[in-house]
Amino acid sequence: MANIIEVTDLSYHYPQMEQRPALQHVNFTVQAGEWLAIIGHNGSGKSTLAKSLDGLLTPDPQNKGEIKVAGLTLTDETVWQIRAKIGMVFQNPDNQFVGATVEDDVAFGLENRGVPRPEMQERVHAALKRVRMTEFADREPARLSGGQKQRVAIAGIIAQRPDIIILDESTSMLDPKGRAEVLATVRQLNQEDHLTVISITHDIDEAAQANRIVVLDDGQVKETGTPAEIFAYGERLIEMGLDVPYAERLKTALRQVGADVPKQYLTEEGMADWLWTSHSKM
Amino acid sequence: MNKLIFGRYIPGDSFIHRLDPRGKLLLSFYFIGIIFLAHNWQSYLLLFLFTMFAVLMSRVNLGFFIRGVRPLIWLILFTVILQIFFTRGGHLYWHWGPLVVSQYGLVNGGYIFMRFVLIIFMSTLLTLTTPPLQLSDAIESILKPFKVFHLPVYEIALMISIALRFVPTLMDETEKIMNAQRARGVDFGSGSLSQKMRAIIPLLIPLFVNSFNRAEDLATAMEARGYQGGEGRTKYRVLTWKGQDTLAVAAFAVITGLLIWLR
Incomplete structure (x- = not known):
């Protein structure tokens, strides 16, 4: 499959922190239609990377690298074209809700791009239906839950019909139910509309949805691999910035007492299934 | 914190609720203008009946309007008392030095009182029956001609609508910070005035810091969604002037005519 994003030799320094770069010589590609998770502990440069892709940071004069999105190199001239191709969902559900009501918020991006009103109404309704928020x-x-607000943010993105959706820790402030709703919506977009998804996360369940995981540490790419490959690191996942799930901790403990546990990542249910079938002779 | 009656919208579906916000806003200002045409009890009675009619039409409980007067009651009484004590003319009931209580003074005091109450009722009617968002749309639409003088009309409207949208969010946040500080032993309710003021500081500082962070997040999110200022934007929400709005204007025209005739 073709690469939709190509990042080559990207570095970034925040103006006040000359000595400690936020990103150092980052290289990676994202294929069209794939789901890529970026993990890393706090301060590893994850959010800086996400914002760089959308041209939301003032360019760093020392940066020699480049970002290519859908064949366009990110510059001052192309930044608005690129932003039209990327939809971003940020961490705080409240701080990205611009409109006074749900439909106003979904329409905001369309208003910005000068979409005529009849088309706008159509796209807003279709987008709200897609995230199952029509009745809201x-x-x-103020009368929505965090998960509902994030789904409205996603509807705002769907309405703009981008190629890529970036989740910048979008589920980290949600309760488990809200998180599941948001992830289900994004999964649907990824599978049915072939939207490319980049999710920046601490949440292992979110990372597990990805086709590939990139591990960032100190502004550098440490590892790239499938979830099964990355999750095989077990304990070291904590250093990488993931919250290790109960099933993985159980596996490590079992291995220490000499049990022969499978190497690949298991969900909690998968682990339970493995446990109750491991001694079954049938 | 919910005592703030001014600017509180009461949802409904009355004739007044359905009027175009531009018309309502302009007519409310117009009402303040024509109230100065009234000079005798007949004209005040007319305005009173007209206002009451509008209030009844809105089907909003009268209590909301009376509560709207309450915060201004001292200002009103002060003005009325000045008017009573310093107006001479007609029958003199009482005097002491420069202070007098005369027939004209009492009558004028009554008029001033009526004037205040009617203006407050009318503007409360506007804010009770119009969602704040529609008001900001109306302001944008009314200010549009001033674009010629480079007034950033669209930006002003967006600022108002964002400010309104964040009021409940910031109220929630204030509540949270207050609870967090209470849990650390801050006492908001009691003590002398200066102690009370000092108790506000640990509330205000986190609130300010958070607001600035929010503003930065919001600006980033807006930019990510293609916001480049008001130029070239289309509008999702549009206002439409209907027959009933012309009818409301006509009613005000009739009242104006009657007021002039009653002078």
Whole structure:
């Protein structure tokens, strides 16, 4: 498959922190239609990377690298074209809700791009239907849960019909139910509309949805691999910035007492299934 | 914190609720203008009946309007008392040095009182029956001609609508910070005035810091969604002027005519 994003030799320094670069010579590619997770502990440069892809940071004069999105090299001239191709969902559900009501918020991006009103109404309704928020169309954000607000943010992105959706720790402030709703919506977009997904996360369940995982540490790419390959690191996942799930901790403990546990990543249910079938003779 | 009656919208579906916000806003200002045409009890009675009629039409409980007067009651009484004590003319009931209580003074005091109450009722009617967002749309639409003088009309409207949208968010946050500080032993309710003021500081500082962080996040999110200022934007929400709005204007025209005739 073709690469939709190509990042070569990207470095970034925040103006006040000359000595400690946020990103150092980062190289990676994202294929069209894939789901890529970026993990890393706090301060590893994950969010800086996400914002760089969308041209949301003031360019770093020392940066020699380049970012290519859908064949366009990111420059001052192309930044708005590139932003039209990328939809971003940020961490705090409240701080990205611009409109006074749900439908206003979904329409905001379309208004910005000068979409004519009849088309705008159509796209807003279709997008809200897609995230199952139609009956909330005239609600104010104060009367929505965090997960609902994030789904509205996703509807705002769907309405703009981008090629790529970036989740910048979008589920980290949600309760488990909200998180599951948001991830289900994104999975649907990835599978049915072949939207490329880049998710920046601490959440192992979110990372497990990905086709590939990139591990960032100190602004550098440490590892790239499938979830099964990355999760095989077990204990070291904590250093990488993931919250290790119960099933993985159990596996490590079992291995220490000499049990022969499977190497690949297991969900909690998978682990339970393995446990109750491991001694079964049938 | 919910005592703030001014600017509180009461949802409904009355004739007044359905009026175009531009018309409502302009007519409310117009009402303040024509109230100065009233000079006798007949004209005040007319305005009073008209206002009451509008209030009844809105089907909003009268209590909301009376509560709207309450925060301004001292200002109103002060003005009325000045008017009573310093107006001479007609029958003199009482005097002491420069202070007098005369027939004209009492009558004028009554008029001033009516004037205040009617203006407050009318503007409360506007804010009770119009969602704040529609008001900001109306302001944008009314200010549009000033674009010629490089007034950033669209930006002003967006600022108002964002400010309104964040009011509940910031109220929630204030509540949270207050609870967090209470848990650390801050006492907000009691003590002398200066102690109370000092108790506000640990509330205000986190609130300010958070607001700035929010503003930065919001700006990033807006930029990510293609916001480049008001130029070239289309509008999702549009206002439409209907027959009923012309009817409301006509009613005000009739009242104006009657007021002039009653002078």
